[in-house]
Amino acid sequence: MPTTSDWVQALGAERAALGRASTAGRVADVLRAHITEGRLLPGTRLSEEDLGTALGVSRNTLREAFRLLTHEGLLIHEFNRGVFVRRLSVDDVRDLYRFRRVLECGAIRQVRESGTAPRGLEAVRRAVEEGEAAARERRWVDVGSANMHFHQGLAALAGSPRIEQAMRHVLAELRLVFHVMAAPETFHEPYLADNRRILQLLEDGDFESAERSLAIYLDDAEAQLTSAYAGS
Amino acid sequence: MPTTSDWVQALGAERAALGRASTAGRVADVLRAHITEGRLLPGTRLSEEDLGTALGVSRNTLREAFRLLTHEGLLIHEFNRGVFVRRLSVDDVRDLYRFRRVLECGAIRQVRESGTAPRGLEAVRRAVEEGEAAARERRWVDVGSANMHFHQGLAALAGSPRIEQAMRHVLAELRLVFHVMAAPETFHEPYLADNRRILQLLEDGDFESAERSLAIYLDDAEAQLTSAYAGS
DNA sequence: ATTGACGGATTGTTCAACAATCCTCCATTC
DNA sequence: GAATGGAGGATTGTTGAACAATCCGTCAAT
Structure with missing residues (x-):
């Protein structure tokens, strides 16, 4: 006869969803959706009344x-x-990518130095496959989301809730930036191959190469975004 | 005849202090001081009324x-x-130090890979000397502050406002932890020598050794803190 | 010992009001 | 014509009170 303590703990995961009953939280959800989907443009003033x-x-x-x-x-x-x-200014974009380099490469480095097998690689793999599936069906928005999940998964390899949180923060801010691209829908598509390759390196345990590939990846994306900011 | 634009920009630095006129901000300042100085103990409930x-x-x-x-x-x-x-739990302490490793070592790594001379080393040097001076006069609280400034300075080497902010955040949380030490006053003193050595390595341009020393430093401090958490 | 119900205390949320500040427009001045 | 200065309206900052929703401790019942 199973004791209660085993699935009681499983319920703990959903507690966050319940706590979301706050009115302010729901309002924030609505506004966040409008912002990240580009319906509320940067610079818009939000009148309280x-x-x-x-x-x-x-x-x-x-x-x-x-x-x-x-x-x-x-x-x-x-x-x-x-x-x-x-x-966000061009400097902000540069700053965000500097932060990403430290967080994501740092996470991989942390894994390498710990010497243990990385925990959470399945999530990374899932994100890669999720992105490839979405690309096959030309669901570009989902490709973008999957790409976010991929990088979120990389940061999570460090096994640090605070690093994950910082990464979420960075990606949320980056969503503000993607709308300046001419074709934001297909922006992420070319990176799917890189994602797959980095995943392979990680699964092979070649963390050094993975980190190097990721650094190049990030430099590349940063350059693409900053050049799109030429006017602003 | 000097134009206005030169010192107008200098005034911009003080704008943050002016903007602090918000009542909520001042209340937060008061509470923050009480918490970081250990007058409000962890777990205390703060009644609104x-x-x-x-x-x-x-x-x-x-x-x-x-x-x-x-x-x-x-x-x-x-x-x-x-x-x-x-x-904060023991896991939180471990998490905070994992984050510190990524941020501080990442900052040094960022400097190394950029190839340029590090900007902000003066602040690090100032923090080191500030700490040594305070230790000579047995002002242990100031030694602790100087140590914070040292690490804040290291993170700032990355030249990223967001990394600095994250570091400030981490150090603020760590202040909650220091009060569990038996003798929090002298906790930081032994690290002054390490600070001086790391500074020297940075000024010599030996970023690789500096990063390694820093990593050991952090492992050491983490071990010391987590062992103090044996009961909790 | 566990469950269920009751009541007091605290938080969540709303509303209305006033003070403080900002923005716009216009007149003034040089 | 450009810079300065001030009135007026609009918006935010802050307060106090009020009510609903929720939690917590107590006590009775099984």
Whole structure:
């Protein structure tokens, strides 16, 4: 007869979903979707009164939602002026990629130096296959998502919740950037081959080559994005 | 005749201090000081009503301050239960040091791979000397602060505002941990020699040795802290 | 010892109001 | 014509009170 403690622990994973009952949290979800999907353009000012009446929540609750998104880097809050959809500069893009290099390469390096078999490689593999499947069916938006999952999975190899969180943060900010591309839909497609190759290197245990490939990968993507920022 | 634009830009640095006029921001400052100095112990519940009346601010404003500190990792917010001073587990300590390894070693690595002379080494040198001076005069609290500045300076070598921010975040959380030490005052003192040595390696341009020394340094500090957590 | 119900206390959310600040427009001045 | 200065309206910052929802400890019942 199984004791309760085994599946009680399994329920713990869903607790985060339950805690999302907060009104401010749901409002933040709605706004985040609008921003990451490019419907709310960078620089747009978010009026407390207008949005509050539109969403049917009070100003105070709305401000709490603003704070959540501000922390995620999607909004910026200027005192006595209001909140705006964040507008990222070329320097920000460079900074984000510098951060990515440190986080993702650092995660791989951490795995290498620990000497143990990497935990979480299945998630990386899943992301690679998810991206390839989406590409075959020309679901470009899903290709982009899968690519995010791939890199999120790489960062997770470090086995550090805080590194994962930082990575989520970085990727959320990068979503703001992708909309400046001429064809954001197919931006990620060429990288699928790289993803597959890096996965193979990791599974072979050749972490040094994986790290080097990843660094080149990131330099490449950064260059592509910064050149798209020529005007801005 | 000098144009205005030269010192107008210099004023920009102080704008952050001016913007701190927000009531919630000041409340957060007060609470942060109490927490990092160990007057508010981990696990303590912060009642909205009590604190609100004590500090003379409304509940809504106080909740805003709570959000700020929650984002810094100093408080945790449990839905419908309230906010508590964060209590860090042994796993958290390990996680924080894993993150530090990635950030600090990554910063040095970034410098090495960029090939350019590191910008910001003066700040590191200043932190080292600040610590040695404080130790001579047995100002142990200042030794601790100087040590923080040293590592903050290392992370800043990457030249990335976001990495600096992440590092600030990590160090703020670590302050919660130092209070479990039996003698938190003298905890940092033995590391002054390491700081000096790492600085020397960096100034010599031997980034590889510096990174290795730093990694050992961090492993050592982590072991010392986790063993102090034996009971908890 | 476990379960269930009750009541007090705390948090979540909303609303209305006022103070402080910012933005725009316009008149003034040189 | 460009810079300065001030009135006015609009928006944000902050407060206090109120009510609903939830949690916590207690006590009775099985």
